[in-house]
Every structure is written in structure tokens, then in C-alpha cells.
Amino acid sequence: MGRGTGCPRSVVGLGALLVMWAVGGTAMAAPLPADRAMVPFAVSETGLRPAARIVLLGPPGAGKATQAARLAKSNGVPAISTGQLLRDAAAVVTMQGTEIKAILERGDVVPDDIVIALLKARLKQPDAADGWILHGFPRTLLQALALDHMLVQVKQAVSLVVSLQVPEKVMVERLVHRQVCRTCSRTYNTETNPPAKPGICDDDRGELIHRDEDDEKNATQRIEDQLRLNEEMKAYYGSRDMYLGVDGAQSIDSIQRAIESALQQRRG
Numbered sequence: 068m069g070r071g072t073g074c075p076r077s078v079v080g081l082g083a084l085l086v087m088w089a090v091g092g093t094a095m096a097a098p099l100p101a102d103r104a105m106v107p108f109a110v111s112e113t114g115l116r117p118a119a120r121i122v123l124l125g126p127p128g129a130g131k132a133t134q135a136a137r138l139a140k141s142n143g144v145p146a147i148s149t150g151q152l153l154r155d156a157a158a159v160v161t162m163q164g165t166e167i168k169a170i171l172e173r174g175d176v177v178p179d180d181i182v183i184a185l186l187k188a189r190l191k192q193p194d195a196a197d198g199w200i201l202h203g204f205p206r207t208l209l210q211a212l213a214l215d216h217m218l219v220q221v222k223q224a225v226s227l228v229v230s231l232q233v234p235e236k237v238m239v240e241r242l243v244h245r246q247v248c249r250t251c252s253r254t255y256n257t258e259t260n261p262p263a264k265p266g267i268c269d270d271d272r273g274e275l276i277h278r279d280e281d282d283e284k285n286a287t288q289r290i291e292d293q294l295r296l297n298e299e300m301k302a303y304y305g306s307r308d309m310y311l312g313v314d315g316a317q318s319i320d321s322i323q324r325a326i327e328s329a330l331q332q333r334r335g
């Protein structure tokens with residue numbers, strides 16, 4: 068099948084019409100690499116409403132998970148974290164699940180191709196047809212490239228890449244006070260966003276723990292590493308007119324408003 072050569076020879080279906088509508092619309096016709104010209108830029112597969120496919124970038128403590136949950140709710144799409152996908156996969160007794168479980172237990176990094184395969188399967192689920200909010204991935208330029216390659220395969224494209232920019236010492240402070248539910252991974256901050264009962268998750272009464280990786284020394288190192296990697300991704304995404312830097316030290320509401328308004332502009 069030829070890529071980018073137009074519609075299938077058979078009757079022009081709804082999907083192809085949607086593509087033509089998307090490519091023809093001025094607001095939707097954002098610059099795309101030549102080999103992606105026929106990929107729907109920001110159109111859902113189930114309706115005429117443009118999709119919300121948002122990638123949230125930022126070091127640990129930048130507020131990605133919080134915004135992902137907010138944006139998922141307001142746009143009616145799932146928030147997807149590759150960390151959670153890996154934990155879910157590791158809980159299932161399959162060859163792949165067992166392999167992932169072993170890697171996670173060793174504390175090693177799961178190879179990108181495994182993460183991409185899990186993500187690809189997730190993005191093809193019906194609930195993600197109208198969009199998704201991805202956080203925690205990509206973390207490197209290579210992962211960003213692999214993500215784009217995979218998105219072409221599933222005929223989806225990113226609407227907006229948001230970089231949450233927060234002063235380093237604020238992120239360290241957030242991580243040092245961060246607690247995570249053992250059961251559902253919901254995060255709390257003992258200073259600014261405490262649970263109703265100390266040490267217990269509001270949602271499922273799970274035990275809240277402070278991760279060793281969030282101690283001040285580890286947190287600082289993780290943040291500085293990610294800041295370096297983000298510079299590469301900024302250069303990559305920034306050249307494609309889909310990159311939005313947001314002051315992540317504002318209130319949670321203000322950050323969400325800034326992202327929603329940029330998304331609306333892209334939707335025309």
C-alpha cells in the first residue's frame with residue numbers, strides 16, 4: 068500500500084473523508100513531515116470532534132500526573148502513564164509480564180521496544196480513540212522518535228506537547244514531601260495536598276509511602292538528568308509547531324487553563 072498517495076481505490080469511506088476534512092481545514096493543516104501528510108493530524112476516529120492527544124513533559128515533580136488527571140477528565144479521554152502500563156503488565160502471568168516483572172524487580176530500565184509495544188496496544192483501545200493524555204513518556208529524544216514512528220503505524224498524531232516548567236528547588240521540595248498510594252499510585256503532598264487521614268489513600272484506603280528515589284539527593288539527581296534530556300526533546304518538538312512551554316509553578320487551575328486554551332486554538 069502506497070503511503071501518502073491519497074484515498075484507497077475503493078469507495079471513499081468516512082475515515083478517508085475525515086482525513087480530507089482534517090487536511091483541508093486551515094487550522095488543522097499544521098506542518099507535517101511529507102511521509103505523514105495523510106495521517107489525521109488531530110481528528111478522532113469516532114467523530115468529527117478533533118482529538119486531544121497531549122504529551123506532558125517535565126522532570127519528576129513538575130506536576131505531570133496531576134495535570135494528566137485533570138485534562139483526562141475535562142476532555143473525556145484516558146490519562147496514560149507508561150509506568151502504570153508496565154506495572155499492570157507485570158501483574159499478568161504471561162511471558163512478557165514475567166519478563167517485565169523481573170526487570171522492574173531488578174530496578175533496571177525496561178527496554179524502549181517493550182514500552183512502545185505496550186503503549187501501542189493501549190492507544191488502540193476504544194477509550195483512546197478520541198484522544199489521550201500521555202505522561203512519563205517520552206523521557207529521551209530516542210523515545211520521542213520511537214513514539215512518533217509508532218503513532219504513524221496507529222494513524223494517530225500528537226495534538227500538543229506541553230513542557231511543564233518549574234524551578235528546580237520547587238520540584239525537589241515537591242518530591243521530598245511526596246507520598247504515593249501502594250494500591251492505586253495516586254500521589255499526595257504532605258504539605259500542599261495531604262490525604263484526609265495521614266498515611267491513608269482517600270480513594271481506596273491504601274497505604275501511602277515515601278519512595279527512596281524521592282529523597283532530596285536522589286530527587287535532585289533525577290530532576291537534573293531529566294532537564295538535560297528535555298532540552299533535546301524541546302529542540303525536536305519545538306521545530307514542529309506543537310510545543311507549548313507552560314509555567315508549572317502557577318496554580319493547578321491556571322496551568323490547566325493555559326493548556327486547554329492552547330488545545331482550543333489548535334482545534335480552530
Ligand SMILES: [Zn+2]
Binds near residue numbers: 249251269
Ligand atoms: Zn490509592
